[in-house]
Amino acid sequence: MxxxxxxxxxxxxxxxxxxxxxxxxxxxxxxxxxxxxxxxxxxxxxxxxxxxxxxxxxxxxxxxxxxxxxxxxxxxxxxxxxxxxxxxxxxxxxxxxxxETSEKFILLAVGKKIDLGQIENIGIGVVSLMGRRQMAHFLATEFKVGKIRIKTVTKLEDLLSLLQFQDVDAILVPESQLSYYNERSKLNLVATELDGITLAxxxxxxxxxxxxxxxxxxxxxxxxxxxxxxxxxxxxxxxx
Amino acid sequence: MQLPHFHSTPRNSKSLLARSIAFGWAPLRRTRKTWLLLLFGLSLTAISIRAGTKPDVLVLRPDIQPYRDAYRGMFEEIGDQFNVAEFLISRDTKVDEVGWVVESLDPRLVVLMGNYAIRHYRGYLDRSKPYAKRRPIVGLMAILVERQLKNLPNAAGIQYEVQGVTIFTHLRSLVRAPIKRVGVLVRENQNFFIQAQIPACAREEIELVPYLLPSTAPRMDKHIKYGLRHLIRIEKVDALWMLNDSVIVSPEMLQDVWIPVLNRYRKPVVVGVERLIKPPIELGQFAVVPDHYELGVQAAQLVWDISERDWQATELGFQPPLSVKKLLNRKKMESSIGMNEDVIMEIDLVIE
Structure with missing residues (x-):
């Protein structure tokens, strides 16, 4: 049975x-x-x-x-x-x-544009697409710097928290997500365009x-x- | 991926070891006797640390689900970079046991999850030599963790309390009505927490309207009732935020005050506990609670940052939790307040 x-x-x-x-x-x-x-x-x-x-x-x-x-x-x-x-x-x-098969990344900061010449000295929040180490390596390569200070999060909304808590200087997001952050937040979000840094x-x-x-x-x-x-x-x- | 772990030493077998190290942690010098004791102790515990390695990170935590989730989040983030071990504790764990584990393993950093872990570790530090206090600590999942770890020279951590600005930003995207002023009842002895919320809320153009209750009072119910009516009728706030305060949100207060007063209230009530939006209580429509896995991920980030600062934690301080879970009582929200249906897909748990 x-x-x-x-x-x-x-x-x-x-x-x-x-x-x-x-x-x-x-x-x-x-x-x-x-x-x-x-x-x-x-x-x-x-x-x-x-x-x-x-x-x-x-x-x-x-x-x-x-x-x-x-x-x-x-x-x-x-x-x-x-x-x-x-x-x-x-x-x-x-x-x-x-x-298009890719879109531009932008840096979003509160109240001011980011000085890209100082990119090594600013803290950047980013959604973890590949784990912290790989993301840091990817961004350092894209920004053509030796080392970059990043904070990774899992969810889009947590990037906004990083800005709200003044935990980072800017967040790195695809351009199409700008409207999401503008709808969610009353912070004065200012975008800095990045030449040649794209997300396929x-x-x-x-x-x-x-x-x-x-x-x-x-x-x-x-x-x-x-x-x-x-x-x-x-x-x-x-x-x- | 196997998670290395300890289990608390069985009580009846620990006494010899405990006696042997109860001389104020004149910390286990590596004498032959000590090593014998250590081996004896290790044989009595379920240890699975890679042979020949000492852990970089030792996690002290209770063996219950939220802490398991946080540990998993942390381990999955840093487990391939750091040697991580854990020691499971409970209310009954002795300070000596904690001390023995810490001294034996000599980790570079200790992660303390929960109130018991902090209490026991502080107890160990009180008995130990000053150098032990220099070992960096990351504290999380404990009430007012910053206060619990104050005066320790090398501590950082993540607050357990979800921040108002996080809650109200999510609420504002969910409901159609404007959310500009949010009322909150707070006891005087906890007002420091609310005052700390005000600047971040103001940057998001949300005014926090606190109503102060006495820290203790024989008839707290009357104060709560008056406070709620004041916020609703006089202040005309757009939403109410219910803090997780066991004195003002006790079962008696819920039954006698909150539920009767808010019975016909047609504006959002945000809570920090799932059961308060579920039947039979259904006091609020929206709950925002910590995401424990993500707390572990955030703690992992702190561990990275501390390691990159030559194991100095202090300047990192105590951070608010970044990630939350959003829970919605849809029926109650729809029946009382207009809702943006598109945002439903951003909710972690919808109670229909």
Whole structure:
């Protein structure tokens, strides 16, 4: 009898896994909570089994423990993961918004512009897209300085707290998020534009080589409503 | 990823060790006797630290969920850079046990999570040689941690109390009505906390309107009732902020004062405890509570900063918590106040 139940359970479990579409892990820090994004996309694209992560470490650990069929994240995160795991990740779909595949980063500070000549001496708050050490290395390279003082946070809203508590001199955000901070805060936020420092938009990286799954993935992401694509930070997906 | 940890030494087996080190921490000089005692002690505890290494960071914490979350947040952030060990404590842990662990492991920095950890560690420092006080400390998840760690020469930390400006910024984005003046009842002996909130709130164009209650009073209920009515009718505040003060938010006060007075109040009431927005109490519509995992991440940042300052903590001071969890009683909020539906997806827990 016990054996029968084990067999039944096994059949149910394997049946369920076959019934599910390609497994996708997503790491795209935004103001929307991961569980809310996950619910939304699961409803919109029932053909894929998507899990959203709010923290880079959780995303990284889960990737090591269980390999999905694809990941959705910013290009720099994918490239960093590929570098660390020494497994190249192939883009399946590249996010585009208003005709561009990347957007400018800006520095937001209270009441004044940032003197970029003094960048080594200011404290910068940033959302942790790759862990503190990698973020510090990435920014030092981008700003062309030896060392940079950063404070990393997990959520967008926590960057605002850093400014409110006068914990940093400026926060580094993609230009499209300026409206979010202006809507949330009455602080006199002043943007400093950064020449050539950009954030490549989200990319769907394929891990699976199964053509059926790849087709399902393309169909699911291309078929998302414009509003949902907007929440992912893109307005269209293009082939690489 | 395996988390290294200790468990508190079993009480019946510790007495010899405790006696052996109860000479005022003339700190365990590395004599043969000491090493034997150390080995004996280690054999009685579940230790899993990498062989041949001493921890850079020792965490003292209770073995309950919020502290586990904070430890996980910290470990996942710095575990690949620092050798981290933990020692689980409770109310019953003896100061001698804490002292033994600290002296034996001799970490570069100690993280104290919670009131017991701070109390026990302070007890250990009182008995130890002055040099022990120079070891940097990071304190978190303790009530008014700054006050608890005052007078220690090398301490930094993260306050446990969520700041008003954080709460009101989130509230303002959630509700349609303007939030310009927020009323709060505060006992005189805790007014320093409210006064410290005022500048940051003012920068966000929010006026904090405190109503002072006596620190102690035989009929506190009358003071609370009068204070609430004053804030609502005279001050006409846009929202009420309920502090986590066990004297003014006791079950009796909730039953006899808060619930009857706020029964027909149609403006936001923000609280700091989840149960106050859940049935059957449903006193407030919106709760903002600390995010314990993120407190651990923030503590990790402090550890980094202290290590980069040659293990000097003092100038980093005590920081407010950066990250919070937002909880919403949607039905109550919708029935009393207009709400921005778009912001619902930014809420961590929605009670329908």
């Amino acid at each position: 016990r054996l029968f139940f084990f067999c039944l359970l096994h059949l149910v479990a394997t049946g369920a896994s076959y019934a599910q579409g390609p497994k996708v892990y997503a790491f795209l820090p935004s103001n929307i909570r991961p569980h809310a994004m996950q619910g939304l996309i699961s409803r919109e694209a029932p053909g894929i089994d998507i899990t959203f992560f709010g923290r880079y470490r959780e995303f990284e650990v889960q990737l090591k423990q269980s390999r999905p069929d694809a990941i959705v994240t910013f290009r720099m995160v994918g490239e960093n993961l590929a570098k660390e795991s020494k497994n190249p990740l192939a883009p399946l779909l590249i996010g585009k918004r208003e005709g 938009l989200p990319v769907v990286f394929k891990i699976t080589e199964d053509p059926n799954k790849i087709q399902q993935l393309e169909k699911a992401f291309q078929g998302l409503e414009p509003k949902i694509k907007g929440l992912l930070g893109v307005d269209q997906w293009i082939q690489p």
